[in-house]
Amino acid sequence: MDSPVGWTIVRLAHVLSRRFETAMRPHGLTPAQFGVLATIAAEPGIGSGQLARRVLVTAQSVGELVATLETAGLVARDRSGGPGRRAGIRLTPQGRTVLDGASRAAATLDDPAVFGLSPAEATTLNSLLHRALRAQHESPPT
Structure with missing residues (x-):
């Protein structure tokens, strides 16, 4: 019996999520943190609101993710715009190194086989x- 498409996608998402978590663990990242780093790498200077929309989390969640990554030295916020101005987010050199390693791990999960x-x-x-x-x-x- 075929199950509904949505349920099949949910089941596959659970399996892949666990595999992705395992692949990210040696790099000290969660899947959400990987998504944030990858998005920042693709769009340097992105603002937190746009980042939240790209990685499909709330503004509050992305704020917490960025704060954690900033504390770890993986990202930096550009606060040169002054009060009330958008603070762009960029990868640090350490963030680039971590993302490169994590991206190689993620690629192993992307093999069609x-x-x-x-x-x-x-x-x-x-x-x-x-x-x-x-x-x-x-x-x-x-």
């Missing part, structure tokens, strides 16, 4: 998942 798929099937699945994700952002929950 991990999913039991051919490269072409993995490309198709990724495209479909991105379309489903966009649809969820465009339509409010009911």
Whole structure:
């Protein structure tokens, strides 16, 4: 019997989340922290509000994530804009090093064989998942 698509995605997400947590642990990161570092690397100077939207967490959660990463010396906030101005966030050299190692670990989980798929099937699945994700952002929950 086939299960509903949403439930299948939830089940797969749980399995992959546990594997991702295990892969990030040696780098001292959580999956959310990895997502924050990767997003900052892709968009240096990003503000916290935009960062929260990109990594799908609340503004409060991203504030806590960034504060933890800042304390660890992995990111720095540019506060040169003065009071009330957006403080852009950037990776520190140490943050870049940690992200590079964590990215290599994450890449091992991205091999199509991990999913039991051919490269072409993995490309198709990724495209479909991105379309489903966009649809969820465009339509409010009911």
